Amino acid sequence: MPELPEVETVRRILEPQLAGRTVGTVEVYNEQIIAHPKAELFMALLQGQTIQKISRRGKFLTLHFESGDRLSLHLRMTGQLLVMPKGEPLEKHTHLILSLSDSNQLRYIDVRRFGRFWYFQKGETDTLTGQDALGPEPTDPILAADYLKSKLGRRKKTIKEMLHDQTVVAGIGNIYSDEILFVAGIYPGAKCDALSDADWERLASAIPEVILWGIDADQMTPEEYLRGKGKEYRNAEHLRVYGRAGQPCPACGEALCRKVIGGRSSTYCPNCQKAFPAGAGSLQVKSQGDNQA
DNA sequence: GGCCGCCTGAGC
DNA sequence: GCTCAGGCGGCC
Numbered sequence: 001m002p003e004l005p006e007v008e009t010v011r012r013i014l015e016p017q018l019a020g021r022t023v024g025t026v027e028v029y030n031e032q033i034i035a036h037p038k039a040e041l042f043m044a045l046l047q048g049q050t051i052q053k054i055s056r057r058g059k060f061l062t063l064h065f066e067s068g069d070r071l072s073l074h075l076r077m078t079g080q081l082l083v084m085p086k087g088e089p090l091e092k093h094t095h096l097i098l099s100l101s102d103s104n105q106l107r108y109i110d111v112r113r114f115g116r117f118w119y120f121q122k123g124e125t126d127t128l129t130g131q132d133a134l135g136p137e138p139t140d141p142i143l144a145a146d147y148l149k150s151k152l153g154r155r156k157k158t159i160k161e162m163l164h165d166q167t168v169v170a171g172i173g174n175i176y177s178d179e180i181l182f183v184a185g186i187y188p189g190a191k192c193d194a195l196s197d198a199d200w201e202r203l204a205s206a207i208p209e210v211i212l213w214g215i216d217a218d219q220m221t222p223e224e225y226l227r228g229k230g231k232e233y234r235n236a237e238h239l240r241v242y243g244r245a246g247q248p249c250p251a252c253g254e255a256l257c258r259k260v261i262g263g264r265s266s267t268y269c270p271n272c273q274k275a276f277p278a279g280a281g282s283l284q285v286k287s288q289g290d291n292q293a
Numbered sequence: 294g295g296c297c298g299c300c301t302g303a304g305c
Numbered sequence: 306g307c308t309c310a311g312g313c314g315g316c317c
Binding site for chain 1: 309310311312313
């Protein structure tokens with residue numbers, strides 16, 4: 001379900017509810033969500049661990065224990081993480097419950113069961129959030145135009161697809177790639193090797209701007225979070241283009257278009273995000289074999 | 294590059 | 306009944 005801003009919202013809500021608590025019994029109702037190690041060992045290792053803090057890297061959350069062990073997870077499409085009192089009725093599709101020392105429970109609910117948990121013991125290499133697995137955070141100063149250009153400038157894939165590559169930038173998914181490209185004024189189907197220096201500049205500044213804006217717009221109280229069962233976020237109504245095909249562009253009023261790009265539904269403004277911007281004509285010269293008018 | 298699998302549910 | 310969904314890995 002969530003992208004970086006939503007995962008950060010979950011982290012901020014849960015940290016004060018989890019820090020300092022010790023894990024008691026561990027109940028796994030569906031072993032397929034446990035990616036590492038085997039469910040039996042996973043449960044045994046987890047029991048008795050005291051939670052120090054929760055961090056986020058890209059779309060991954062990590063519970064850090066005082067022992068030095070860590071529990072990392074990814075919510076994928078429909079994962080929900082909730083802290084609630086032991087007596088509350090179980091939501092359908094609850095797959096994991098950790099009882100906490102304050103008589104609350106940390107519950108993992110996931111309709112589609114795409115989400116995954118990994119437990120790493122102290123000293124064990126984290127294969128998920130290491131440097132070769134995840135690129136910089138969107139707010140990392142390294143993410144300037146020259147970084148993007150040197151990393152992507154020769155690629156023939158679309159810029160939208162490359163923004164989804166977690167090794168390039170961590171945390172961007174289908175909503176925020178559309179939002180970022182709208183703010184940057186770049187057509188989502190533009191090939192990376194056709195982007196100009198000015199495009200890379202606007203993209204570099206749009207990435208942190210839009211992500212920070214998303215985190216800010218997501219802010220909510222723990223009560224609101226629980227009421228929305230951890231799946232309703234506040235920013236949806238503020239998104240500029242995502243899910244708004246047919247509606248007027250917030251900048252120019254033209255109807256927003258929807259198109260499948262890189263296999264993902266994409267929404268953009270045909271006027272503000274031109275597929276062939278003026279001045280890019282020389283980039284459209286095709287070799288003879290391509291001309292099949 | 295595109296397609297499929299993994300899953301269930303919402304909306305049409 | 307069909308299509309689609311905010312993710313990601315794998316396959317050809």
